[in-house]
Amino acid sequence: MIIDWFRTLLFTTLIFMAGVAAAATGPDQGAHMTDKGKKQMVATFAGGCFWCVESDFAKEPGVIKVISGFTGGNVANPTYKQVSAGGTGHVEAVQVTYDPARISYEQLLDVLWRHIDPTDSGGQFVDRGSQYRSAIFYHDQEQHDLAEKSKQALQQSGRFDKPIVTQILPFKTFYVAEDYHQDYYKENPLRYKCYRRNSGRDEFLEKIWSKEIKKAAPMTGNTRYHKPDDATLRKTLTPLQYKVTQKEGTEPPFKNAYWDNKQAGIYVDIVSGEPLFSSLDKYTSGTGWPSFVRPLVKENIVEREDHKLFSVRTEIRSRHGDSHLGHVFSDGPPPTGLRYCMNSAALRFIPVDQLEKEGYGEFLASFK
Structure with a gap:
């Protein structure tokens, strides 16, 4: 396989360095408790x-841990070399530990659908073979029912012209892949980006899911949410509004329009007008910026990794206006535990x- 050759070429040194045996997890891995008694859940996906x-x-708020490994096969403790050869029956998969109070299993299913080609039974993108097929491995009856319902809804949505062939299978045993495969996107960012860019994955996803933006519901009549050209923005926005939305700036805390606003209503994007947050979800965070526990219309919120300020944060942007809005943090109050910290500008x-x-x-x- 081309991609197996590509991986081998890039990572031969790492393969020789990896000497840790794969660990296995059994079917009892469903819900478990942390040391503090907080419930966590486990989901297993292949894509x-x-x-x-x-x-x-790993980028999704509410996801605690993601482990790369193998499942669904008939060989105990398989190595990456064995699985990639296609003879063990396993698929490359991930085991996701998540906080159900912050992200639901249904939302995880949605993440999976939006990052794979569910119509391809022969692999995924440049990776060919049954070891790269997509699948959902359910840990209990509830996960099974939700997966079936979600798959049916996707099929009926008309998003894809072909049948949805992603398998829904009972979870049995998960074998953790070699150490050099874990957090690969963080440990080897340049090689990972090179692989991903050439895999065809993002190109396919952009083609399929960009339709969501083009078919966005109108605000009134035939007017759609959209981003005006730069010349118009410079005329209609204040210097601070332009700096924040277009240059990813940050306004001063406690010296902005809405940090202490207690009126009932909604907050929309200053650029596109798309609805973003509601006063019903606003709370006093003490930070000096307007803060919310959840978006009003989730589909209008885009999350991106932000590596500025020598740390990794989750940036929040508007989908149609592509405006920089602020960031989301995991130190918010119940019921979501999230703090969407936004710029009033x-x-x-x-x-x-x-x-x-x-x-x-x-x-x-x-x-x-």
């Missing part, structure tokens, strides 16, 4: 190269009594 699948799941507030007039009447019911 081609586990470097990419691990990276995609990226938002426009619409009071409840103006929602109908401004074209956001669909959100009135939540305030009654």
Whole structure:
């Protein structure tokens, strides 16, 4: 296989250095408790190269840990070399430990669908062979039922022209891959980016899921949420609004429009007008910026890794306006445990009594 040759060429040194035997986990891995008594859950997915699948799941808020490994085969303690040869029956897979209070199993399924080609039974993208096929390995009946429901919904959505062939199988045993495969996207960022860029994965996903933006529901009449050209933005935005939304700037804490706003209403993107947050989800975080426990319309929120300030944070942007809004942190209050810390300069507030007039009447019911 081309990709196996490519991997071998890039990582021969690492393979020789990896001498740790793979560990196995059994079917009793479903829910477990942390030392503090907080419930965690486990999910197992296959979607081609586990470097990419691990990276995609690890970025999701509420995901605690992602491990790359092998499952679904008939050979105990397989090595990567054995699995990649295609003779063990295993697939490359990831085991996801997550906090169900912050991210649901249904949401994890959605993450999987958005990062694979569920119509390909012969592998995934440049990786060919049954060892790279997509699959959902359910740990209990609830996961099975949710997976079947989600698969059916995707099939009926019309997103794909071909049948959805991703398998839904009972989880049995998971074997942890060699150490050099774990956190590969972080430990070897240049090689990982080179592989991913040439794998065809992102090109395919952009083609399929960009339709979501093009088919976005209109705000009123035939007007869609969109980003004006730069010349228009410079005329309509204040210098601070432009700096924050277009240059990823940050406004001063406690000296901005909405940090202490207690009026009822919604917050929309200052650039595109797409609805983002509700006052019903706003709380006083003490940070000096408007903070929310969840988005009003999740589909309008895009998360990206931010490596500025010598740390890795999760940046929040608007989907249609592509505006920098702020960041999300995991130190928020119940029920989500999240803090969407936003810049007032990226938002426009619409009071409840103006929602109908401004074209956001669909959100009135939540305030009654």
